[in-house]
Amino acid sequence: MAVQVAMNVGASGRAVNWLIALTVPMLVIVAFMPMVYRAEALDQGFSLSRVIEPVMLAGAALCALTLVSRGTELRFHTSGSGMFVLFAGFGLWAMTTALISPPSMTGLVKGAELIVVGLAALCFSTALTRPGDAMDKRAVERWCACGVLAALSLLIVSNVFLWGSLLPRLPTEGDGRLRLFLGNTHPLEGAMLLSVSIVCILTSDFRLSIKTVLLTAMAVLLLLADARGITIGLAMGIGLITLASIPNSPIKLLLLLTLGVAAIGGLVLTLALIDVERVAANLIGEDLFTLNGRLLVWKYALTIFSEYPLTGVGFFNSRYFLLGEAKFAGHAHNSVIEVLMTTGVIGGTILFCFIGAWFHVLLRTRSLMLLGLTPLFLTEGMLNPVILSPGFAMFFLMTALITAIRRYDFSRSNRAVRSRL
Numbered sequence: 001m002a003v004q005v006a007m008n009v010g011a012s013g014r015a016v017n018w019l020i021a022l023t024v025p026m027l028v029i030v031a032f033m034p035m036v037y038r039a040e041a042l043d044q045g046f047s048l049s050r051v052i053e054p055v056m057l058a059g060a061a062l063c064a065l066t067l068v069s070r071g072t073e074l075r076f077h078t079s080g081s082g083m084f085v086l087f088a089g090f091g092l093w094a095m096t097t098a099l100i101s102p103p104s105m106t107g108l109v110k111g112a113e114l115i116v117v118g119l120a121a122l123c124f125s126t127a128l129t130r131p132g133d134a135m136d137k138r139a140v141e142r143w144c145a146c147g148v149l150a151a152l153s154l155l156i157v158s159n160v161f162l163w164g165s166l167l168p169r170l171p172t173e174g175d176g177r178l179r180l181f182l183g184n185t186h187p188l189e190g191a192m193l194l195s196v197s198i199v200c201i202l203t204s205d206f207r208l209s210i211k212t213v214l215l216t217a218m219a220v221l222l223l224l225a226d227a228r229g230i231t232i233g234l235a236m237g238i239g240l241i242t243l244a245s246i247p248n249s250p251i252k253l254l255l256l257l258t259l260g261v262a263a264i265g266g267l268v269l270t271l272a273l274i275d276v277e278r279v280a281a282n283l284i285g286e287d288l289f290t291l292n293g294r295l296l297v298w299k300y301a302l303t304i305f306s307e308y309p310l311t312g313v314g315f316f317n318s319r320y321f322l323l324g325e326a327k328f329a330g331h332a333h334n335s336v337i338e339v340l341m342t343t344g345v346i347g348g349t350i351l352f353c354f355i356g357a358w359f360h361v362l363l364r365t366r367s368l369m370l371l372g373l374t375p376l377f378l379t380e381g382m383l384n385p386v387i388l389s390p391g392f393a394m395f396f397l398m399t400a401l402i403t404a405i406r407r408y409d410f411s412r413s414n415r416a417v418r419s420r421l
Contacts, residue, residue, distance in 0.1 A: 020067045021139075024060050024124050025147025025399075026154075028117065029193065029392045031056035033151070033183045035158035049184070054113065061116050064123035083357060083401050084122045090343075090350040090388050091115035094315035097343050107315035107342075113390040121398035129406040138205035140403045141369055144396060145200035148193065149214070155182040155190075169224060180224035189391075191227030192380060194218050195234040196396050199372035202241060233379030237372035244371055294333045294383065297322060301332040305341045312344035331385050338385035351388055358401060367404035373397055 034049035091114040098107025128139040156166050162184055163170070169178040172187060182190035198218045201211055222231060246255070304313060304321050313321055318331050318341050332338040340348045362370050377397060381387045388394070 017067065018143075020063050021124075021128060021143040022146045022150060024063045024067065024120060025144050025392075025395065026150045027056045027060035027063065028120060028395045029148065029151035030154060031060065032390070032392045033155060033185045033189060033193065035155065035162065035183045037184060054109065057113055057116050057120075061120040061123070064120045064127065067127040068123045081122065083361070083398070083405060084118050086350065086354055086357060087118040087388075087398060088115045090347065090354065091118065093347055093350060094343055097311050097347070098315045098317075100311050100314060102314060102317065102320075104314050104317050107317055110316045110390050114388070114394070117390055117395050118398050121395050122402055125399050125402040125406060129403055129410070138203070140399060141200050141204040142206070144369075144399065145197065145204045145206070145214075148197040148200055152182070152193065152197065158183055167221070167224065177226065179226045180221060187225050188227055188230065188380075188384060191222060191225035191230045192376075192386070192393055194222045194225060195227075195230050195237075195376050196373070196393065198222070198234060199237060199241075199369060199376070200396075202238065203368045203372060229379050229383045230376065233376040234372075236375035236379070240371040240375065241368050244366055244368055297333050298337055301334075301337050301341045305337070305344075308341075308344060310344045310346065312340065312342045312347060315342050318342050333384055335381035335385045335387035335389070339388060354388060361401055361404050361408075365404040365408040367400060367407070370400040370404050373400050 031053050034052060036048045036052065091111050094114060095108050095111030098104045098111055125140060128143065159166055159168055159181065162168075163181060168181050170181055171177060172179050179187035180190060181187055182193065198215060201214050201218065204211070206214070222234070243255075301318065301322065304318075318338060321341075322332065332341050336348070336351065339351045343350075358374075361367075362374055373396065377387060377393070380393075386393045387397075
């Protein structure tokens with residue numbers, strides 16, 4: 001009887017842990033992808049979405065802390081905390097710039113949100129990557145995927161109330177381009193979420209049949225979103241995951257050589273036989289060579305940075321400078337330029353240190369999840385501010401980074417122990 005009770009308590013505890021693990025990424029996503037009316041960028045009035053965002057994010061952080069407390073003590077020197085310190089350092093500096101002229105309450109809140117995103121990722125990864133835990137092999141990817149799928153389900157249902165359809169495709173940017181909306185956010189945010197879900201599902205321990213169904217569904221939704229840069233980045237990420245999954249062997253080397261020769265040969269033939277400029281313009285659109293007007297925004301944003309080189313114009317203050325020049329530009333449409341413009345040289349220095357640490361972790365650990373996300377973030381980061389910007393995307397990137405570090409450290413520690421035996 002006592003054994004049976006103990007087993008029931010253990011099963012109940014695991015069920016609670018699983019529910020919390022699913023809830024953390026789901027709440028982070030829902031925080032940044034509202035299912036209610038979203039205020040305009042310059043609107044200073046009350047908005048329900050502005051209340052929901054910090055509440056949901058705080059809930060995610062509390063759930064992650066609870067998950068840690070149920071299994072592992074969180075220490076400041078825990079494996080992966082160094083990446084969090086660097087990340088939080090940028091958040092603190094961002095909050096500082098928001099207090100410097102012109103002061104911005106929005107920038108102050110967003111800087112705090114960025115730190116909370118990093119804390120949630122640290123706790124989430126720490127709780128699911130415990131030494132000797134049988135769940136450790138793919139627990140992070142599994143629960144990231146489950147959390148994304150849960151959030152996607154909520155967003156699709158909310159579309160009925162927001163747009164009158166489960167999968168609404170609406171024109172954007174005044175060019176008649178139809179794109180899938182998920183909740184009350186820009187289609188690119190929905191496309192980023194779908195791409196992250198594909199990486200998480202692909203690297204999870206789901207059964208092949210389940211993976212196939214889910215990946216097919218996510219790919220169809222991504223096509224409806226019509227996100228060109230994100231799709232290219234995702235394709236490169238999937239390619240890296242595929243190559244890394246093949247064991248080192250002469251077959252892998254032959255495959256790489258074949259792909260390299262095919263790519264060079266295809267490029268030469270394309271340049272020789274096809275009018276690349278005309279074909280690309282027909283496929284991508286008239287905005288090909290202006291990147292949908294981004295070149296103008298980048299030039300203007302860099303001009304503003306030159307006027308505020310040390311501290312920038314303040315975190316999340318770029319909209320007040322750019323919207324007068326370009327009506328679609330609520331930000332600099334580039335991660336590096338956005339950081340330089342809003343947080344100055346100091347923020348830019350932290351950004352480059354973060355990217356350097358990111359690539360160091362990537363090359364050292366070769367984490368499949370991180371391999372899949374890196375091209376996606378770099379591609380989209382060239383077109384929109386996603387790196388070191390408060391949002392669900394940074395939660396998944398930080399989770400992948402910290403998880404990769406912890407697994408690598410545990411593996412190295414285990415090898416050292418075995419060598420001494």
